[in-house]
Amino acid sequence: MLSASLLLLLGAGAVAGVLAGLLGIGGGIVLVPVLLWWLTTLSVDDHLLQHIAVATALSTMVFTAPASAYAHYRRESVSLDRLRRWAIPVMLGAALGAILARWIPGTWLRGLFAVLALTIGFSMTFGRKTAWQPSPAWDQPALASGIGFLSSWLGIGGGSFFVPALTRFGLPLRQAIGTSSGLGLAIALPGALGYVLGGLTVPDRPIGTLGFVHLPAALLLAASAAALAPLGARLAHRVPVAALRRLFGVFLLFVGVRLLLGILSG
Numbered sequence: 001m002l003s004a005s006l007l008l009l010l011g012a013g014a015v016a017g018v019l020a021g022l023l024g025i026g027g028g029i030v031l032v033p034v035l036l037w038w039l040t041t042l043s044v045d046d047h048l049l050q051h052i053a054v055a056t057a058l059s060t061m062v063f064t065a066p067a068s069a070y071a072h073y074r075r076e077s078v079s080l081d082r083l084r085r086w087a088i089p090v091m092l093g094a095a096l097g098a099i100l101a102r103w104i105p106g107t108w109l110r111g112l113f114a115v116l117a118l119t120i121g122f123s124m125t126f127g128r129k130t131a132w133q134p135s136p137a138w139d140q141p142a143l144a145s146g147i148g149f150l151s152s153w154l155g156i157g158g159g160s161f162f163v164p165a166l167t168r169f170g171l172p173l174r175q176a177i178g179t180s181s182g183l184g185l186a187i188a189l190p191g192a193l194g195y196v197l198g199g200l201t202v203p204d205r206p207i208g209t210l211g212f213v214h215l216p217a218a219l220l221l222a223a224s225a226a227a228l229a230p231l232g233a234r235l236a237h238r239v240p241v242a243a244l245r246r247l248f249g250v251f252l253l254f255v256g257v258r259l260l261l262g263i264l265s266g
Helices: 002-023 028-041 046-073 080-103 106-126 139-154 159-168 173-199 215-236 241-264
Strands: none
Touching (some): 002 028, 002 215, 002 241, 028 046, 028 139, 046 080, 046 173, 046 215, 106 159, 139 173, 159 173, 159 241, 173 215
16 A cells, blocks of 8 residues: 555656646646545545645645756746746735635635636647736736745646746747746645645644645655656757647646536535
8 A cells, every 4th residue: 555655646746747848837737636635545634635645745846846847947948037027926926825825615616716727728738829018017017926826826827827927928939938937836835835834733633744735645746746847848849839838738637527426516
């Protein structure tokens, strides 16, 4: 049983790492469902499952995001200007989201994310690329903060939102993916810290948790995810841009449908 759990977590981390480098996502879309199932095998209380899974996924991204971002940076596909302008709003939104997550029903969040994923995925898969340049005076920081807020609730690195937003603001797709990887760290750090602090006084947590973060699982996931993230980044620079765009769109459609089916099935 122990060896099966180790293989499960290492495998999930490897898949999340490749996707992080390839699509600029944090990997939480893969990690949270796997962690939810794995935690049930440990007989963790139902009311703690979602919070521990999200917190552990976010702590994994603390290692995955910089590994992916550096791999993209070496290929000159990270917008440092956008990182500087968006990092602080993202961190503030992520911190606030992590603080408030304790009181928000998980079903509401999954439903909201499913609708957004389907909308964006349909646009990226079937829509035409258009430029969108709103005033940067207030809406870009507000958008960045909102993405950080939602992402820390859901346990994702924000790439599902960052990549479409950055391409709409005029960044080439590969640069949007690389920049999204860097912004994922701005979500993961305050988000994971918020879940650690928020869970310190919660009773009935399983052995090995720090706050809501399951440390042994986080370390296993981070090891394989960070190791495979550069591979994903290399693939991102070999896949044609049009195909990469559609791949991202199909990925979001799959995620949205899966989340909706999960909600409907209870």
